[in-house]
Every structure is written in C-alpha cells, then in structure tokens.
Amino acid sequence: MSGAALSGEARGRLKTLLCELMLIPGLSGYEGRVRRHLAGRLQALGLATRTDRLGNLIATLDGTPGAPSVMLFTHMDQLGFIVRKIEPDGFLRFERLGGVPERALASQEVLICVGEGRDRPGVIANKSHHATTPEEKYRVVPYQDLYIDAGFASAGEAATAGVDVGSPVVYRPHWVELSPDRVAGTAIDDRAGCAVIVEAARQLMTTGTRPTLHFVFSVQEEFNLRGALTAAQVLQPDIAIQLDLLLATDTPDMGYRGDVRLGGGPAMSMYSFHGRGTLNGTIPHPALVALFDRSAKALDVPLQRSAHTGALTDSSYVQLVGQGVASIDLGFPMRYSHSSLEVCDLGDLERLTMLLVEGIGRIDAGFSLDRDDYE
Numbered sequence: 001m002s003g004a005a006l007s008g009e010a011r012g013r014l015k016t017l018l019c020e021l022m023l024i025p026g027l028s029g030y031e032g033r034v035r036r037h038l039a040g041r042l043q044a045l046g047l048a049t050r051t052d053r054l055g056n057l058i059a060t061l062d063g064t065p066g067a068p069s070v071m072l073f074t075h076m077d078q079l080g081f082i083v084r085k086i087e088p089d090g091f092l093r094f095e096r097l098g099g100v101p102e103r104a105l106a107s108q109e110v111l112i113c114v115g116e117g118r119d120r121p122g123v124i125a126n127k128s129h130h131a132t133t134p135e136e137k138y139r140v141v142p143y144q145d146l147y148i149d150a151g152f153a154s155a156g157e158a159a160t161a162g163v164d165v166g167s168p169v170v171y172r173p174h175w176v177e178l179s180p181d182r183v184a185g186t187a188i189d190d191r192a193g194c195a196v197i198v199e200a201a202r203q204l205m206t207t208g209t210r211p212t213l214h215f216v217f218s219v220q221e222e223f224n225l226r227g228a229l230t231a232a233q234v235l236q237p238d239i240a241i242q243l244d245l246l247l248a249t250d251t252p253d254m255g256y257r258g259d260v261r262l263g264g265g266p267a268m269s270m271y272s273f274h275g276r277g278t279l280n281g282t283i284p285h286p287a288l289v290a291l292f293d294r295s296a297k298a299l300d301v302p303l304q305r306s307a308h309t310g311a312l313t314d315s316s317y318v319q320l321v322g323q324g325v326a327s328i329d330l331g332f333p334m335r336y337s338h339s340s341l342e343v344c345d346l347g348d349l350e351r352l353t354m355l356l357v358e359g360i361g362r363i364d365a366g367f368s369l370d371r372d373d374y375e
Contacts, residue, residue, distance in 0.1 A: 010203075011350045014195050017041065018183065018349070021191035022175045025113050027168035028077040028097055028222040031055055033116065034194075035076060038217050041198050045205065047215070055219040056231045060212065061204065066365035067211035068238035071325075072200065072356070073228050074193030075221030075244070075314065078186070079338060081110070081169035083148075086159070090152030092122070094169060096143055098222035099338050103140045108340050109172035112150055114162035121172065122150035171340040181263070181346045188342040190221070192332055193243035196349055200356045211239075211363045221314055228314035232321045238369060239288065240327040241356070242315040245334035245342075246306045258306055262333045263345040265302035266352035268292055269329035272316075275309045280316040285326035286374035287367070292330065295359035301351045304333070311337075326369050330355070 026034035035057045039049045047059040057076070063069075079098025086092055092112070096102075106126035111119050125147050127136070148169065152158040175185030194217055201215050214235045218227035232240065246267040249258040260267050268289065273281035296303035319327040332352050335343040 010199055010353060011346055014199055014349045014353070015183070015346055017195040017198055018188070018192055019175050019185070021194055022185040022187055023173045025111055025119070025168070025170045025173055026077055026187070027080040027113065027170050028220050030113065030168045031077045031219045035217065038076065038194060038198065042201065042215070045202055047201060047205075052230060052234065054227055054230045056227045057217040058231060058235070059201070059215045061201070061210070061215070063210040063212040064364055067363055068326075068367055068369060069212045069214065069235075070239045070241060070360060070363060071214045071216055071232060071235055071237035071318070072197060072241045072243070072360070073216035073218055073231070073314065074197055074242065075190050075219070075227065076194050076217040077219050077222050077227075078170060078189070079222040080171065083112070083163060083165055083167040083169060085165065086155045086163065087147070088155050090150070090154050090158050091125075092148040092150060092158070092163065094143070094146070094148060100143070101338055102143050104339050105143060105146055106141060110148060110169050111172050112148070112163055113168045113170065118162055120150050120161055120163065122148040122169070125149050176341075178343065182343060183346065184341045184343045186340060186342075188334055188344050189245045189337055190243070192245070192334070192344050192349055196243055196332070196353050196356070199353045203353070203357045204360060207357065207361050209364060210361055213360065218314060225312070225314050225317055229317045229321070232318045232325065236322050237325055239363070240315055240318045240325045241288070241360075242313050242318070242327065242329045243352070244313050244329060244331045245337060246304075246329075246331040247308060247311070247337065248333035248335045251335060257308060260304050260306050260333050262335060262343065263347055264304050264333065266348055266355050267304040267306050267331055267333055269306045269331065271307040272312050272329060273309045274312040281312050282315045282319060282327060282329055284328040285369070286371060287326055287369050288328040290374055291362060292328070292355060292359045295355055295362060299354055299358050301355055303355065
C-alpha cells in the first residue's frame with residue numbers, strides 16, 4: 001500500500017498540525033510555546049489538560065474499569081543551542097543542547113529565542129571560501145570554534161535586543177513540501193509524534209471500548225530523557241506506548257542498518273540501545289508486540305520492524321517505574337535525524353494513528369500483561 005493510496009480528513013489534520021508545530025520553537029527546557037499550542041488543540045477536543053512542575057503536558061481520558069491504564073507519550077522539545085558568550089563585537093558563541101551534528105552546522109540559519117515577536121534570526125558563520133587553506137577545506141570545525149552572526153555590531157546591541165548568556169537557539173523553523181505525501185522540516189523529531197497523539201486522541205474519544213489513557217507530551221527528551229520519567233512516576237501506568245522517529249534505512253548511506261522504508265508504514269522497535277555513554281535502551285514487552293502485530297493484520301496495515309544501536313527513547317527509563325511498566329516504542333520512519341531538515345511521510349503518520357487507535361481499543365479488562373502468556 002503506497003503513501004499516495006491513502007487520503008482523507010485525518011491526513012489533512014495531521015499535516016496541518018505538524019506544519020504548525022514545526023514553526024514553533026521549543027528548545028529542550030524551553031517548550032512553553034509548543035505546550036500552549038498543544039494544550040489549545042486538546043482543549044478544543046474537550047480534553048482538560050494540566051502541566052506538571054517540569055513542564056510536561058498531560059491529559060487523561062477515562063476508560064473501562066479494570067483495564068490496564070496506558071500512558072501514550074511523545075516529546076515536544078527539540079535540540080539546539082544555548083548562548084555561551086557574547087563577544088564584544090556582537091558575535092555569539094554557543095553550546096550544543098542535544099545530539100547536534102557538528103558536521104552540519106556551518107552556514108545554518110538559526111533563530112535566537114528571546115520572546116514571541118522579538119526572536120532574532122542568525123547564521124552560524126562559515127569561514128569565507130577564498131580564505132580557507134587546503135587543510136581546512138575537508139575538516140569539520142568543532143562547535144566551540146563556531147559563532148553566530150545575528151547582525152549585532154556590539155555586545156550592547158545584542159543585550160538591547162534581549163539576547164543574553166543562556167538564550168535558547170534553534171535551527172530556523174520552517175518546512176517544505178517535497179511531494180504531496182513527503183514533508184521536510186525542523187523538529188519532525190518529534191512534532192510528528194505530537195500531531196499523531198492529538199489525532200489519536202480525537203479518534204479514541206469516540207470509541208466504545210478503551211482503557212484509561214494518559215496522553216503525555218514530555219519535555220527535555222533531548223536533554224538526557226528527563227520529562228517522561230517524572231510524568232510516569234505520578235501516573236503509574238501499567239502500559240507505556242512511546243512514539244518517536246525510527247531510522248529510515250532506504251537511503252544509500254543507511255541500507256546496511258535495516259529495512260525500514262519511508263512510506264512503508266509505521267514501525268515497531270524490537271531493540272534499541274544507545275551504546276555511547278548512556279548504556280540504556282528498550283526491549284519491548286511481548287504482550288504489546290503481539291497486540292500491535294494483531295492490530296496491523298486486522299487493519300491490513302504494514303508494520304515494519306526496527307532494531308538498532310545508537311539511539312534510545314524515554315521508554316528506557318519509563319519502563320523502570322514502580323513495579324515495571326510494560327513498554328514499547330512505536331514510530332514513523334524518518335530520514336536525516338537531528339539535522340536542520342528531517343523528512344517524513346504523511347501516509348506513515350496516518351497509518352500509525354490507525355494502528356494506535358485499533359491497538360489501544362483492544363486493551364480491555366481481560367488484557368494480560370503476564371509474560372508467561374507470551375514467552
């Protein structure tokens with residue numbers, strides 16, 4: 001089933017909300033604008049929202065008594081930079097916040113976030129080609145040696161504009177339609193997951209059978225996976241379903257890593273392990289693997305599988321809350337992760353929504369989380 005074969009109101013809503021969210025800056029630790037936009041969307045559906053002290057946005061939809069409770073969550077923050085120093089001549093030095101690839105930084109447009117209507121554009125400087133030595137032409141410049149040019153002539157001018165040490169900076173928010181079903185944009189990781197949860201919530205509100213659901217849009221995922229853990233400690237769910245990108249491996253540089261194809265449908269992570277400093281990851285609970293396998297077959301929706309080292313999600317920590325939370329990572333294939341323009345397929349987002357609604361609707365009072373029923 002190709003991405004072009006699906007269409008309808010759900011896909012239109014997903015695209016509209018995704019594109020809205022990609023234009024809203026929300027650096028990890030500074031997610032307020034994104035949170036308020038999402039809260040407005042949920043409240044328009046009739047869902048009451050609350051925000052915890054760390055900044056997570058939470059909405060609860062009551063369901064069948066006795067059924068395992070479900071936390072359906074994704075992160076709303078994005079990676080970026082923090083102003084580290086303002087030079088006397090007005091140039092800005094910065095720190096990376098999150099897994100920002102240094103080799104993709106020079107000449108990138110950025111936005112310095114000082115307040116709605118007052119944000120300042122800038123560009124990460126790239127040394128003039130005509131002054132570059134042969135040795136420099138093929139060297140990745142460490143971010144500590146880079147700086148942002150925001151048009152300031154002095155440190156005082158930067159201060160007058162509201163820029164200070166600690167000001168958040170993100171890739172310039174924008175998006176572009178590559179084809180009717182393919183979108184490139186900033187922070188598709190994980191504004192696409194946010195759009196899917198809002199659409200899933202819309203549909204789940206009208207289903208006759210469902211468990212109690214906690215919709216959580218978490219903060220500081222890009223800053224060492226912090227927000228969702230706090231939410232889970234309070235909500236104490238029985239099941240955690242996490243949405244995020246899954247690495248598309250259909251480009252020339254990624255084929256050796258797996259068989260996840262953009263436009264090939266939603267994907268289920270069978271194994272994740274960071275392996276670089278943070279020795280953590282997720283192996284999904286077998287009850288949830290079986291649940292979503294059955295749901296995909298019932299819908300005749302393809303469900304791709306992913307297993308990779310080098311990335312991890314909030315579920316790595318959420319699964320360890322209380323007596324243990326049955327957890328799984330579901331997601332959408334995405335190309336070019338953590339770059340200034342990531343790429344996803346709207347058909348994958350639509351099918352992921354369908355899969356969630358079908359699967360969650362099958363969780364009733366008789367749904368077993370006993371591993372011996374599956375292993």
